[in-house]
Amino acid sequence: MISLALLPVGLSVLLAFGGPRLARRIPGRSATLLLTVGALASALSVGLVLCAIGCLAMAQWGPFASLGHWSPAAVTSRDPLPDGVDLACGMVAIALVLASVTHFLILSRRLVWSATMCRRLGEEHAGELVVLDAEHAEAYALAGLPGMTVVTRPMLSALSGVERRALLAHERSHVAGYHFAYVNLVQLSATANPLLRPLVPAVRLAVERWADDDAAAAVTDRRIVATSLARAGLARVGGRLPAGALGAAASDLETRLDSLVSPRFGRQQTLIGVAGVVVVAVGCTVSSALLGIHLNGIVEWAQTIGRHR
Amino acid sequence: MARQGRSRGSLEQEVLAALGATRKPMSVQQVLEEVDPSLAYTTVMTTLSRLFEKNAVVREQSGRAYLYSVTGGPQGARASMTAHSMHRLLESGDDRRSVLSRFVDELTPADEKLLRRMLDAPSEPRKRTKKA
Numbered sequence: 352m353i354s355l356a357l358l359p360v361g362l363s364v365l366l367a368f369g370g371p372r373l374a375r376r377i378p379g380r381s382a383t384l385l386l387t388v389g390a391l392a393s394a395l396s397v398g399l400v401l402c403a404i405g406c407l408a409m410a411q412w413g414p415f416a417s418l419g420h421w422s423p424a425a426v427t428s429r430d431p432l433p434d435g436v437d438l439a440c441g442m443v444a445i446a447l448v449l450a451s452v453t454h455f456l457i458l459s460r461r462l463v464w465s466a467t468m469c470r471r472l473g474e475e476h477a478g479e480l481v482v483l484d485a486e487h488a489e490a491y492a493l494a495g496l497p498g499m500t501v502v503t504r505p506m507l508s509a510l511s512g513v514e515r516r517a518l519l520a521h522e523r524s525h526v527a528g529y530h531f532a533y534v535n536l537v538q539l540s541a542t543a544n545p546l547l548r549p550l551v552p553a554v555r556l557a558v559e560r561w562a563d564d565d566a567a568a569a570v571t572d573r574r575i576v577a578t579s580l581a582r583a584g585l586a587r588v589g590g591r592l593p594a595g596a597l598g599a600a601a602s603d604l605e606t607r608l609d610s611l612v613s614p615r616f617g618r619q620q621t622l623i624g625v626a627g628v629v630v631v632a633v634g635c636t637v638s639s640a641l642l643g644i645h646l647n648g649i650v651e652w653a654q655t656i657g658r659h660r
Numbered sequence: 661m662a663r664q665g666r667s668r669g670s671l672e673q674e675v676l677a678a679l680g681a682t683r684k685p686m687s688v689q690q691v692l693e694e695v696d697p698s699l700a701y702t703t704v705m706t707t708l709s710r711l712f713e714k715n716a717v718v719r720e721q722s723g724r725a726y727l728y729s730v731t732g733g734p735q736g737a738r739a740s741m742t743a744h745s746m747h748r749l750l751e752s753g754d755d756r757r758s759v760l761s762r763f764v765d766e767l768t769p770a771d772e773k774l775l776r777r778m779l780d781a782p783s784e785p786r787k788r789t790k791k792a
Contacts, residue, residue: 458758465759468746476716480673481743482680482730490763491750500673501747506763507681512694515677518763519670525761535758558761569670581775584764588772604764604771608778 379560396635405441469495520569
């Protein structure tokens with residue numbers, strides 16, 4: 352039973368380690384989908400495992416056991432984990448559930464605000480683009496149903512006609528593809544299963560690369576998207592100080608530029624990624640299901656013991 | 661450069677963007693040149709008329725032609741207010757990354773150097789680009 356419980360945890364670690372690295376080498380869309388599916392499967396199964404073990408701890412508690420008419424001592428005898436571990440898992444499960452619910456509530460409020468903004472802006476400005484007369488060069492997509500693209504005039508002036516087209520196509524890709532959904536699903540998964548934290552920046556990068564690919568298709572020249580990124584970036588820096596340097600790993604911007612200027616189709620890596628996520632998803636689902644069945648079996652057996660008292 | 665089909669919505673956005681980029685009112689011809697010289701004059705003219713009907717742009721008469729600019733002033737005031745207050749909220753540093761995706765995020769000094777180098781270099785790919 353211990354291996355059934357540890358497998359989802361192990362797969363989470365594998366996903367958190369390998370996922371971001373592989374995601375940089377495959378097309379943005381594939382990376383986004385794979386990371387999201389992997390994150391969800393892993394978060395749900397680890398959550399189930401922790402809750403199941405927590406329930407096992409609770410099943411050894413006298414007053415609770417008498418409600419279900421099973422013998423707590425019988426449960427304890429079949430429980431392969433030491434008492435403290437059971438309880439600890441239960442506490443961790445409670446903490447993670449609370450954190451996830453809180454995250455979900457805060458997120459919902461943000462999304463409602465964002466969707467309301469988008470609707471109002473959509474009515475006041477014709478269509479899905481807002482041109483804003485602001486001080487700094489900015490361009491972003493706002494989540495909504497549907498979302499909105501917001502670009503400031505300094506940003507527009509910094510780009511040529513075809514570069515503006517690339518920028519708009521990039522933001523339109525975020526809006527039309529509802530990319531915020533993928534990012535938020537992965538973020539929620541990472542709250543429920545903190546082992547998955549590295550997947551959050553990975554999926555953010557993946558959706559940007561997805562939008563870059565769509566922009567490149569719209570202007571048919573990947574290099575134009577690269578130059579618009581460059582000009583947009585420098586226009587942004589014009590106003591403020593850049594943040595401190597990160598580690599030796601290629602920055603997100605560097606990865607995006609590299610993908611645009613020297614794209615690799617990455618078919619082999621995509622297949623590896625799909626295989627990996629299938630292994631994670633199936634492994635997580637099967638082991639958590641088996642664990643559930645096994646623990647249920649323990650309690651049922653304890654019930655037969657309890658009835659014979 | 662091969663011509664890609666544009667949807668009506670995306671052309672409207674490009675026209676709005678072109679107007680937003682320049683500070684002075686533009687004629688149909690000038691917008692055409694800013695957006696895409698290969699477009700038909702009538703296409704751009706129709707797009708601008710549609711935008712005018714939606715109150716997204718304003719126009720002033722100049723001789724025989726109209727000059728267009730992005731909506732400002734009292735007409736656009738209410739619309740601007742919503743947009744500006746939303747923009748300020750997003751800029752305020754309150755973490756709204758869950759609803760936002762920026763075209764370019766925070767840059768490191770190394771990024772900045774990379775970008776400058778990229779724009780200065782003549783157009784040559786680093787490796788042979790493979791087609792998808």
